[in-house]
Amino acid sequence: MIIMNRKNIAILGSTGSIGTQTLEIIRNKKQFKITALAAGKNIELLESQIREFNPDLVCVYNEDKAIELKYRVKDLDVKVLSGMDGLIEVAIYQKTDILLTAMVGMIGIRPTIEAIKAGKDIALANKETLVTAGHIIMPLIKEMNVNILPVDSEHSAIFQSLNGEDSKTIKKIILTASGGPFHGKKLSDLKNIKPKDALKHPNWEMGQKITIDSSTMVNKGLEVMEAKWLFDIDIDKIDVIIHPQSIIHSMVEYNDGSVIAQLGVPDMKLPIQYALLYPMREELVEGESLELTKIKDLTFEEPDYDTFYGLGLGYEAGRLGGTMPTVYNAANEWAVAKFLEGKIDYLMITQLIKESMKEHRIIDNPSLNTILNTEKETYDFLNNIIKI
Amino acid sequence: MIIMNRKNIAILGSTGSIGTQTLEIIRNKKQFKITALAAGKNIELLESQIREFNPDLVCVYNEDKAIELKYRVKDLDVKVLSGMDGLIEVAIYQKTDILLTAMVGMIGIRPTIEAIKAGKDIALANKETLVTAGHIIMPLIKEMNVNILPVDSEHSAIFQSLNGEDSKTIKKIILTASGGPFHGKKLSDLKNIKPKDALKHPNWEMGQKITIDSSTMVNKGLEVMEAKWLFDIDIDKIDVIIHPQSIIHSMVEYNDGSVIAQLGVPDMKLPIQYALLYPMREELVEGESLELTKIKDLTFEEPDYDTFYGLGLGYEAGRLGGTMPTVYNAANEWAVAKFLEGKIDYLMITQLIKESMKEHRIIDNPSLNTILNTEKETYDFLNNIIKI
Numbered sequence: 001m002i003i004m005n006r007k008n009i010a011i012l013g014s015t016g017s018i019g020t021q022t023l024e025i026i027r028n029k030k031q032f033k034i035t036a037l038a039a040g041k042n043i044e045l046l047e048s049q050i051r052e053f054n055p056d057l058v059c060v061y062n063e064d065k066a067i068e069l070k071y072r073v074k075d076l077d078v079k080v081l082s083g084m085d086g087l088i089e090v091a092i093y094q095k096t097d098i099l100l101t102a103m104v105g106m107i108g109i110r111p112t113i114e115a116i117k118a119g120k121d122i123a124l125a126n127k128e129t130l131v132t133a134g135h136i137i138m139p140l141i142k143e144m145n146v147n148i149l150p151v152d153s154e155h156s157a158i159f160q161s162l163n164g165e166d167s168k169t170i171k172k173i174i175l176t177a178s179g180g181p182f183h184g185k186k187l188s189d190l191k192n193i194k195p196k197d198a199l200k201h202p203n204w205e206m207g208q209k210i211t212i213d214s215s216t217m218v219n220k221g222l223e224v225m226e227a228k229w230l231f232d233i234d235i236d237k238i239d240v241i242i243h244p245q246s247i248i249h250s251m252v253e254y255n256d257g258s259v260i261a262q263l264g265v266p267d268m269k270l271p272i273q274y275a276l277l278y279p280m281r282e283e284l285v286e287g288e289s290l291e292l293t294k295i296k297d298l299t300f301e302e303p304d305y306d307t308f309y310g311l312g313l314g315y316e317a318g319r320l321g322g323t324m325p326t327v328y329n330a331a332n333e334w335a336v337a338k339f340l341e342g343k344i345d346y347l348m349i350t351q352l353i354k355e356s357m358k359e360h361r362i363i364d365n366p367s368l369n370t371i372l373n374t375e376k377e378t379y380d381f382l383n384n385i386i387k388i
Numbered sequence: 389m390i391i392m393n394r395k396n397i398a399i400l401g402s403t404g405s406i407g408t409q410t411l412e413i414i415r416n417k418k419q420f421k422i423t424a425l426a427a428g429k430n431i432e433l434l435e436s437q438i439r440e441f442n443p444d445l446v447c448v449y450n451e452d453k454a455i456e457l458k459y460r461v462k463d464l465d466v467k468v469l470s471g472m473d474g475l476i477e478v479a480i481y482q483k484t485d486i487l488l489t490a491m492v493g494m495i496g497i498r499p500t501i502e503a504i505k506a507g508k509d510i511a512l513a514n515k516e517t518l519v520t521a522g523h524i525i526m527p528l529i530k531e532m533n534v535n536i537l538p539v540d541s542e543h544s545a546i547f548q549s550l551n552g553e554d555s556k557t558i559k560k561i562i563l564t565a566s567g568g569p570f571h572g573k574k575l576s577d578l579k580n581i582k583p584k585d586a587l588k589h590p591n592w593e594m595g596q597k598i599t600i601d602s603s604t605m606v607n608k609g610l611e612v613m614e615a616k617w618l619f620d621i622d623i624d625k626i627d628v629i630i631h632p633q634s635i636i637h638s639m640v641e642y643n644d645g646s647v648i649a650q651l652g653v654p655d656m657k658l659p660i661q662y663a664l665l666y667p668m669r670e671e672l673v674e675g676e677s678l679e680l681t682k683i684k685d686l687t688f689e690e691p692d693y694d695t696f697y698g699l700g701l702g703y704e705a706g707r708l709g710g711t712m713p714t715v716y717n718a719a720n721e722w723a724v725a726k727f728l729e730g731k732i733d734y735l736m737i738t739q740l741i742k743e744s745m746k747e748h749r750i751i752d753n754p755s756l757n758t759i760l761n762t763e764k765e766t767y768d769f770l771n772n773i774i775k776i
Contacts, residue, residue: 015687037583058490080648102671160646160648161648163551163552163553163648164552164667165551165667165669166668169668169669169670172677174680181674211457216551219637239681242681242682243680248649251651253677253678254669255669255670255672256658256661256662256665256670256671256672256675257652257653257655257658257672257675257676257677257678258471258548258650258651258652258658258662258669259650259652259678260548260648260649260650260651260653261636261648261649261650261651262550262646262647262648262649263639263646263647263648264643264645264646264647266647270644270645270646273644274644274646277644280554280557281553281557281642281643281644281646282553282557282643282644283643283644284643284644284645287644287645288645289559289641289645290641290645290647292562292629292631292688293629293630293688293689293690295688296688296689297685297687297688298685298686298688299684299685299686300680300681300683300684300685300686301684303679380592
């Protein structure tokens with residue numbers, strides 16, 4: 001393992017929750033240099049990031065916003081790009097060592113594939129990439145001999161718990177789940193849930209989409225599929241347990257019965273920094289120490305698969321494979337957006353995933369085009385059955 | 389790291405709790421061969437071990453018992469030795485790759501030193517070795533470039549949690565303690581404790597001496613000192629927390645705030661097997677899987693340093709160093725033996741450690757002779773003040 005003195009980092013999704021926390025870390029670490037940034041449309045924040053971190057290259061996915069940004073930063077020596085071509089140019093920028101992929105949705109997949117082909121290490125904070133295209137990404141990672149470093153707290157916990165161990169000796173991966181804001185509720189309690197209720201996560205500060213996904217446990221369904229690819233393990237060897245305190249971030253059980261776990265106060269900066277510094281560790285600026293004697297109690301329960309049946313659907317999609325995980329993800333993405341706009345009821349989110357999966361005919365081993373097409377077909381199906 | 393297909397194992401203390409559990413593991417593992425065994429005086433059990441495992445060499449520390457055993461196994465091709473010379477011959481036997489040191493007390497130190505000098509890896513299940521002679525053992529381990537593999541569940545947990553990590557990044561080692569059978573009690577509750585009360589450990593099946601030590605938390609004091617040597621860490625970076633369920637066996641906190649822990653059902657066979665197989669893992673025969681959703685609750689508290697002040701004395705002895713840890717250990721050994729014989733009260737155990745430490749004038753960097761002399765002086769002191 002070569003430890004580089006300086007790491008050049010590019011970020012896809014620099015204005016989101018993970019992106020901004022990543023930049024907070026980099027602000028305090030002299031060994032990092034930001035080479036390129038990409039965002040969807042928040043050019044106000046992107047402009048201030050450019051002024052602070054001096055990337056060579058930025059991309060705004062929205063073309064009009066890109067033109068506006070270009071004008072705003074015309075005093076600076078920075079190249080401003082737009083659209084998918086711009087994202088890809090950011091992803092493969094030759095000065096970059098490690099690309100952090102933190103854009104929400106399927107938009108990040110193509111740039112991620114191109115970055116791997118260009119030999120970049122990937123710090124992965126985009127779930128859709130492995131959920132929908134794990135069968136494309138993982139062989140490519142191996143072929144190009146690059147590292148894929150999970151940023152999700154659960155997958156980072158597993159990655160840390162696996163440190164140095166032979167993966168053949170894994171008996172089980174145990175993903176912990178907080179249970180979200182509706183832990184303990186039954187379906188009948190969830191009828192009139194409004195976006196503001198679902199956006200109150202008990203432990204983690206995260207983006208809106210992932211907070212809703214956490215409340216339905218669809219987030220955990222996606223994580224199960226992601227773990228399957230990331231750690232090359234049969235999906236039925238991945239367990240989910242509810243652990244409301246979110247202190248144990250996940251665990252690995254080995255064949256001898258020994259369980260290695262990673263614990264910490266819930267703070268996304270820890271897994272982000274671990275991914276960027278791996279295999280080193282450094283002090284986390286403003287990080288908190290875990291004080292188990294103050295927390296006093298860690299509790300564990302089986303998930304309620306009846307109320308949160310989106311989790312079971314995730315296992316089903318993962319077992320079926322092919323294009324089914326894309327349907328699961330796309331239907332959820334569509335439904336969460338409509339729920340946040342106040343256009344569908346909370347319970348419809350999981351219901352629509354179920355309907356979409358029932359409707360779908362699986363295509364095995366899909367190409368990226370087939371995956372993107374499946375996403376579109378799922379949206380069309382939902383737009384057809386739900387007239388808003 | 390060279391992985392050997394076959395490991396030749398010798399055991400000092402084969403008839404004790406750790407010794408017999410080790411042989412249960414080896415019974416099921418074809419890659420292990422027992423080369424030599426040593427026991428104190430239980431020749432009935434030793435004979436049956438000889439008949440099952442066919443060692444080339446055995447030692448019975450007690451000379452009369454050795455003669456008796458020699459007669460009993462005269463039909464077999466096994467060399468029977470006795471006394472300290474015999475223990476050393478077992479320890480350095482040339483066919484051995486790894487020596488498990490599981491004799492209780494200071495008797496194991498000299499054979500351990502000789503084994504290291506002879507290039508053997510050490511599976512360490514004898515606390516006194518590092519507590520009293522860590523300053524001799526650890527440099528020798530380094531010089532001879534052999535492995536020292538902890539068998540204690542707590543130290544094995546730390547060893548497993550450190551797997552592959554840079555020890556410079558350790559912020560803290562967190563030793564868990566069950567609290568023993570008297571957890572929650574105050575000094576006044578412990579006045580009339582009888583051996584049978586103190587021998588009821590809530591979670592672990594262990595030998596008598598260690599079970600009493602666990603009830604007074606002197607065991608944890610010894611473990612703190614052992615961890616200091618084993619992991620080359622300042623004693624004030626070692627925390628003890630009470631965790632009555634004994635599921636988290638210990639933890640390491642890194643400088644980024646990440647905590648890695650090893651968990652499992654309380655079963656000494658797990659750390660024993662890990663030490664013997666390291667760095668590999670294999671299924672543990674008759675091992676149980678950890679089911680956190682059945683256990684439901686893991687709790688944590690600060691130790692009660694007033695009631696269990698033997699723990700604080702352990703820290704003090706470890707900080708003072710030199711011959712003081714030997715005094716701590718010897719006074720405890722003497723007092724526990726007298727308590728088990730019904731000759732002193734339970735509360736006298738810790739009280740006598742305190743008195744012995746107060747009386748002692750520290751000799752820094754003691755030789756093995758000085759250590760053994762200090763043990764003898766401590767016994768003499770106690771025999772003088774307690775007339776039984």
